[in-house]
Amino acid sequence: MSPSPSRSGAPGAGADLAALLAQVAKGDHAAFAAVYDRVAAPVFGTVRSVVRDPSLSEEVTQEVFVEVWRAASRFDACKGSPMAWVATIAHRRAVDRVRSEQRSAARDRRTAAPLIAYDDVAETVADNLDRERVRRCLGALTDLQREAVTLAYYGGYTYREVAGLLGVPAGTVNTRMRDGLIRLRDCLGASR
Amino acid sequence: MSEWEPEPHTLAGAYAMDALDGPDRARFERHLERCEECTREVAGLHEATARLAAAAAARPPAPLKDSLLAETARTRQLPPVTRGTPQAIARTGPAGRERRLGRFPGWVRAPRLAVALAGVAVLAAVAVWAGGTVGRVPGQPPVSHAVATVLTAPDLTVITGRVRTGGTATVMMSRRERMLVFAAAGLRALPGSRCYELWLMQPGRDRPAGLLPMPSHGMSGPVVASGLRAGDRLGLTVEPATGSPRPTTAMILVLTL
Numbered sequence: 069m070s071p072s073p074s075r076s077g078a079p080g081a082g083a084d085l086a087a088l089l090a091q092v093a094k095g096d097h098a099a100f101a102a103v104y105d106r107v108a109a110p111v112f113g114t115v116r117s118v119v120r121d122p123s124l125s126e127e128v129t130q131e132v133f134v135e136v137w138r139a140a141s142r143f144d145a146c147k148g149s150p151m152a153w154v155a156t157i158a159h160r161r162a163v164d165r166v167r168s169e170q171r172s173a174a175r176d177r178r179t180a181a182p183l184i185a186y187d188d189v190a191e192t193v194a195d196n197l198d199r200e201r202v203r204r205c206l207g208a209l210t211d212l213q214r215e216a217v218t219l220a221y222y223g224g225y226t227y228r229e230v231a232g233l234l235g236v237p238a239g240t241v242n243t244r245m246r247d248g249l250i251r252l253r254d255c256l257g258a259s260r
Numbered sequence: 261m262s263e264w265e266p267e268p269h270t271l272a273g274a275y276a277m278d279a280l281d282g283p284d285r286a287r288f289e290r291h292l293e294r295c296e297e298c299t300r301e302v303a304g305l306h307e308a309t310a311r312l313a314a315a316a317a318a319r320p321p322a323p324l325k326d327s328l329l330a331e332t333a334r335t336r337q338l339p340p341v342t343r344g345t346p347q348a349i350a351r352t353g354p355a356g357r358e359r360r361l362g363r364f365p366g367w368v369r370a371p372r373l374a375v376a377l378a379g380v381a382v383l384a385a386v387a388v389w390a391g392g393t394v395g396r397v398p399g400q401p402p403v404s405h406a407v408a409t410v411l412t413a414p415d416l417t418v419i420t421g422r423v424r425t426g427g428t429a430t431v432m433m434s435r436r437e438r439m440l441v442f443a444a445a446g447l448r449a450l451p452g453s454r455c456y457e458l459w460l461m462q463p464g465r466d467r468p469a470g471l472l473p474m475p476s477h478g479m480s481g482p483v484v485a486s487g488l489r490a491g492d493r494l495g496l497t498v499e500p501a502t503g504s505p506r507p508t509t510a511m512i513l514v515l516t517l
Contacts, residue, residue, distance in 0.1 A: 100329075108324075108325070109319050126320065134331055147303055149310065152307050155313035156310070163278040198311055242273065249305045
């Protein structure tokens, strides 16, 4: 794992990653290894935050990267950043896995997990500049926006579950999620 | 499910965070297929969630990389989406962002027809969008509303042009509304790290006017540009994927508006 994960937000990093993905689309294994080095930490961290179980997290992370390999030709750099593309695949995979496990085994081991997930997440990688900015921008949200966003993203809960956890109507949770993410996007300067 | 039916466009945040389950997700994805501005909003929100992901970064165990590389070495990749790719197969990834604007076999040999059809495709898209809900992206005009505004403007002007590197461009414009809609057909495919970028140009002052998404079935756009000024010309260049504040390559299309 050479480059630090904080590079994902650096100017120019997105263009490099897009160029690497274009190589991956042509079957370039070395480029794929380079993509892995660049985004494995955000992917694994996100998956683990949702899935919790370490060995299942590794399995899902591997699935995510196989998907990145298979679908590299479908990445459209003109529509969004490569990091957003990869992170979207990772989060979707993690959430889908957790929900299918949930259905097959009535499990409750995650009940308290999301409530600690955000702090927990904060411990994972030292010198993570993204983390500091995200923490600051999350801090600028209203309590309800912040809880809705962190429960959904780091906890992997549906908005109906979030509504239940927070004891507010589903419609309210929805608008808070959207407003919270928009504010987060603007605060992080994350739009392209 | 059911006791409360949300307006689809209010679900963009929940969707971007995968907080929609089964039926809700399917319904929202159907909505996305005909709601250009929702697609754009979700893309913007995904830039934010990517930062949430980066903030959660944690190093995976080292052996994971080796077993992954062994697996990809025996995994066949998906081909790129081309005009021949059926939509159901073309659609990949969580967002499922391919959009059907129309299918026009033979446009390569009939560029004039292609231009006409590009206009028809935009019109058809507008007809679909008119039924969709408008959700605003801050700082950008909602596409369906903008397209409808331009197409119903009394001073609607349609301009077509040939792109130097291949393909044809159609611009529908209203000076009164200071807005234009751009679409193109048959543009040359670009390497993954490059995009077509539109410009509104004044002597010595070029303003970026949007990136064209990868073509679907040979069609690129529509892209809406607002804030037209008197004397503007429209330009098209090839830029790095993240877009440029100023053109960095030669114009491959210049249209006097």
